[in-house]
Amino acid sequence: MAPAARPADPIGPGWSYRDGAPGGNKAAGRPGDPYAELASSPLGERKVATGRLAHPANGGNIGIVTKRHPVGALILALIPALALVAGLPFVNRVDPTVLGLPFLLAWILGWVLVTPLFLAGAYVLAQPKDGGAGGGADR
Amino acid sequence: MTTPLLVIVAFVFVSTVVGVIGRGRGTMDVERWSVGGRQFGVVLVWLLMAGEIYTTFTFLGASGWAYSHGGPAFYILAYGTLGYIISFFLLPPVWRMAKRLKLHTQPDFFLARYNSQALAGVAVLIAVVSIVPYLQLQLAGLGMIVEIASAGAITSHVAIVVAFVATCIFVYTSGIRGIAWVAIIKDVAMIVAVVIIGIGLPAMYFGGVGKMFAELMRQHPTHLTFPGATPVMGVRWVVSTVLLTGMGFYCWPHTFASAFSAKDDRTLRRNAIVMPLYQLPILLVFFVGFTALLVMPGLKNPDTALLVLVTRSYPGWFAGFIGGAGAVTAMVPAAMLLLGAATLVAKNLYRPLRRRPVSEQHLMRASRGFMLLIAVAALLLALWSPHELVMLLIFGYDGVAQLFPAIVLGVFARRATVRPVMLGLVAGVLTVIGLIWSGHDPFLGLNAGFVALAVNGAVTLVSMAILDRGALAGAAAPEPEH
Numbered sequence: 001m002a003p004a005a006r007p008a009d010p011i012g013p014g015w016s017y018r019d020g021a022p023g024g025n026k027a028a029g030r031p032g033d034p035y036a037e038l039a040s041s042p043l044g045e046r047k048v049a050t051g052r053l054a055h056p057a058n059g060g061n062i063g064i065v066t067k068r069h070p071v072g073a074l075i076l077a078l079i080p081a082l083a084l085v086a087g088l089p090f091v092n093r094v095d096p097t098v099l100g101l102p103f104l105l106a107w108i109l110g111w112v113l114v115t116p117l118f119l120a121g122a123y124v125l126a127q128p129k130d131g132g133a134g135g136g137a138d139r
Numbered sequence: 140m141t142t143p144l145l146v147i148v149a150f151v152f153v154s155t156v157v158g159v160i161g162r163g164r165g166t167m168d169v170e171r172w173s174v175g176g177r178q179f180g181v182v183l184v185w186l187l188m189a190g191e192i193y194t195t196f197t198f199l200g201a202s203g204w205a206y207s208h209g210g211p212a213f214y215i216l217a218y219g220t221l222g223y224i225i226s227f228f229l230l231p232p233v234w235r236m237a238k239r240l241k242l243h244t245q246p247d248f249f250l251a252r253y254n255s256q257a258l259a260g261v262a263v264l265i266a267v268v269s270i271v272p273y274l275q276l277q278l279a280g281l282g283m284i285v286e287i288a289s290a291g292a293i294t295s296h297v298a299i300v301v302a303f304v305a306t307c308i309f310v311y312t313s314g315i316r317g318i319a320w321v322a323i324i325k326d327v328a329m330i331v332a333v334v335i336i337g338i339g340l341p342a343m344y345f346g347g348v349g350k351m352f353a354e355l356m357r358q359h360p361t362h363l364t365f366p367g368a369t370p371v372m373g374v375r376w377v378v379s380t381v382l383l384t385g386m387g388f389y390c391w392p393h394t395f396a397s398a399f400s401a402k403d404d405r406t407l408r409r410n411a412i413v414m415p416l417y418q419l420p421i422l423l424v425f426f427v428g429f430t431a432l433l434v435m436p437g438l439k440n441p442d443t444a445l446l447v448l449v450t451r452s453y454p455g456w457f458a459g460f461i462g463g464a465g466a467v468t469a470m471v472p473a474a475m476l477l478l479g480a481a482t483l484v485a486k487n488l489y490r491p492l493r494r495r496p497v498s499e500q501h502l503m504r505a506s507r508g509f510m511l512l513i514a515v516a517a518l519l520l521a522l523w524s525p526h527e528l529v530m531l532l533i534f535g536y537d538g539v540a541q542l543f544p545a546i547v548l549g550v551f552a553r554r555a556t557v558r559p560v561m562l563g564l565v566a567g568v569l570t571v572i573g574l575i576w577s578g579h580d581p582f583l584g585l586n587a588g589f590v591a592l593a594v595n596g597a598v599t600l601v602s603m604a605i606l607d608r609g610a611l612a613g614a615a616a617p618e619p620e621h
Contacts, residue, residue: 074228081224084217085381089374092210092364094356100349102356102363108213109422112220112415119227119412126408 073122080115084108143459144289150328150463151305154321154470158309161320169502172314173243173482179319179400185410186322187315187397187475193329193420194472195280196532198465199442201421205428207441209359209367211377212425218381220415222388227411229389231404232550242399244479245392245542246487252549255557256491261564262542263487266392269538270480271517273391274473276532278303278521280442281469287446288462290455298466299521306470307514310477311507315400318474325471328464330420336449336461337423340430343452348426355429362432376581379589380533386592387540393479395546477517481510537575537588541567544592544599559602567595 091107098106170177179187204212233248240251245266246259281302282295289298309317341351355362366373389395401407424445431444435451438444446465450458485506490497497505544563548555571591574580580587 077224077227081221084220085378085385088217088365088378088381092374094360094363097349097352097356100347100352102352104210104364105213105422105425108216112216112418115220115224115415116412119224119415122227123408123412 070125073125076118076122076125080111080118083111087111141289141292142455143462144292146456146459147285147289147293147462147466150324151302151466151470154324154467155305155309157324158317158321158474159312161309161317162313163316167314167503168499169243169482169486169506170241171316172503172506173396173478177238177400177402179402179406183319184397184401184406185413186326187319187400188394188410188414193326193417193468195277195284195465195469197329197421197424198333198468199280199283199445200276200532201424202428202431202445203440203442205425206432206438206444208369208372209362210364211367211369211372212428214377214380214384215421216418217377218384218388219418219421221381221385223411223414225385226389226398227408229547229550230398230407230411233395233546234398234401234404234407237399243396244483244486245395246483248395248549249545250487253545253557253560255561258545258557258561258564259487260491261561262392262545263483265538265542265564265568266483267480267513269535270392270476271513271520273532273535274476274480274513274517275521276535277469277473277476278517281466281473282521283443284446284465284469285462287443287450288458288465290450290458296522299518302466302470303473303514303518306474306477307511310474310510315397315475315478318471318478321467321474322471325464325467328460329468332461332464333420333423336445336453337420337426340448340452341426344430344434351426351430351433354433358433371581371584373584375584376586379581379585383540383586383589383592384533384536386543387536387588390539390542390546391479391535392483392539393475396479396482397475473517477510477514480513481506484509484513533586533588534575537571537586537591538568540588540592541571541595544596548599548603555603556606558606559599562602563595563597563599566598567591570594 087107091104093104094102096103098110101109201212201215204215236242236251237248240247242248242251246262249262250256250259278299282299285293285298285302286295293301309321313320338348341348345351345354352363359368362368365377389398398407401410427445427448431438431448434448435444438447446461449461453461485502485508489505489509490502541564544567545560548560568591571588574582574587574590582590
């Protein structure tokens with residue numbers, strides 16, 4: 001897949017479908033696209049336009065395309081969350097002061113400041129490894 | 140006209156003009172009005188999300204709580220960060236679904252995912268009931284800011300009415316794009332104001348932030364920990380409140396729907412990475428609240444601490460600048476709330492309830508009509524039903540966070556169906572109403588909304604296991620754990 005195609009196509013390389021339902025509706029759109037049936041059916045498009053959202057003919061729920069998160073990304077993001085929630089009972093004191101700030105405030109502030117680093121790490125880990133090449137290999 | 144008054148009026152006027160011009164060219168339809176045609180990049184999305192999150196509450200509520208409660212105010216720094224961490228995982232899949240199905244509102248999401256008009260209707264009701272106190276908070280704060288900053292030249296009621304009419308004008312004409320432009324003014328003004336007073340005031344009275352804290356710890360040794368100056372807000376209250384409000388963060392229909400305006404899902408993820416840093420102004424606001432406590436203890440209304448200290452310490456034009464920045468800081472989130480509430484009432488209550496098909500133009504007119512209606516309701520409440528600012532915010536969160544299980548299961552548990560989610564939602568809402576009305580908030584030291592959310596989650600999961608056998612096996616998806 002051409003790299004240029006990616007920004008316009010959120011369901012691009014490296015995305016996978018949790019329900020893993022490839023095939024079956026290939027004629028209707030991209031393989032495995034859970035919305036393909038909906039978006040392309042004459043009923044679906046018209047109903048969306050009038051605000052009554054349509055559903056697949058079988059009456060089932062519409063699944064959401066979730067990207068697979070490597071465990072590493074989840075763990076990285078969990079660390080600051082735990083520090084800011086479960087950590088609080090253990091830091092409920094003013095001593096020692098850090099740069100003039102009472103300890104409790106310094107703890108919370110410190111974790112707020114490093115959270116972007118953890119999330120940036122999670123962002124990198126959650127990126128598709130193919131770097132633009134080999135699109136769709138993941139499916 | 141006095142100097143501060145001139146500055147405030149100029150602020151409100153310029154913001155309104157920018158908001159009206161910000162609509163851009165072309166005809167307005169609901170897609171453009173409510174989600175900006177889904178064309179917003181990192182900068183505009185950032186402005187919007189910051190615009191609705193950093194509110195008058197940042198100015199007044201945070202300093203008021205630092206002043207009157209002490210340590211428990213720190214929950215404000217923690218919960219936002221937790222909210223962004225959750226959003227990192229939650230919003231991109233939501234956005235992808237919204238994009239494919241042309242969703243505009245949060246109830247659209249419930250309707251599409253759970254195929255239940257009833258659930259969407261309940262979501263609208265919870266959302267509107269939670270939005271009104273939040274809107275009221277913005278208006279009450281605005282009135283307070285302008286009245287004090289103008290040294291009483293404009294009374295709070297006049298300020299509320301004038302600024303709110305200005306807000307309605309640019310929301311009416313320009314929708315979300317106008318709001319994003321006004322948000323630029325707001326963000327710049329607010330950050331400049333907060334940096335100046337957050338560093339300046341402690342330096343002016345104590346020669347620095349560190350010295351101010353040293354003095355505070357000497358005079359009030361327990362003020363800077365939990366439960367601070369309050370009898371009930373101990374560690375359990377703070378932890379449960381951080382969890383409740385962190386999970387509720389993106390449950391607000393307007394924040395949830397502002398994610399739809401992003402042009403791709405990576406934009407949302409990059410936003411989640413940088414947003415925690417944008418909370419630093421709150422820290423500076425805490426400094427002001429603590430300084431105020433030392434300089435002028437015993438204020439009757441702690442929410443006014445920041446403003447009273449500013450007017451006492453700076454020349455009139457600067458007080459006007461703070462007043463103007465504060466007014467715009469209330470107008471932008473109020474605009475977002477109005478837009479969000481109006482779109483969802485029009486789209487998710489009005490249209491389904493009308494038996495005949497409703498055209499796009501008709502829907503656009505209806506959205507604008509409901510916007511004015513909600514505006515009037517909030518205005519009346521703000522004028523005649525005063526409340527402590529932070530408590531209004533927490534009440535709103537109590538209600539709106541009950542949507543969290545429905546959203547998370549909707550995204551990550553493919554087999555979750557409407558009945559268990561609905562049962563949990565009803566159980567949660569009844570619990571929170573019961574606890575608050577019977578005076579049991581906090582309950583066993585925990586935030587009542589959190590207790591209700593736990594009941595909600597438990598009922599949902601148990602009824603999933605009973606009603607939809609095998610559903611739990613499918614739900615073992617990687618969920619952002621808290």
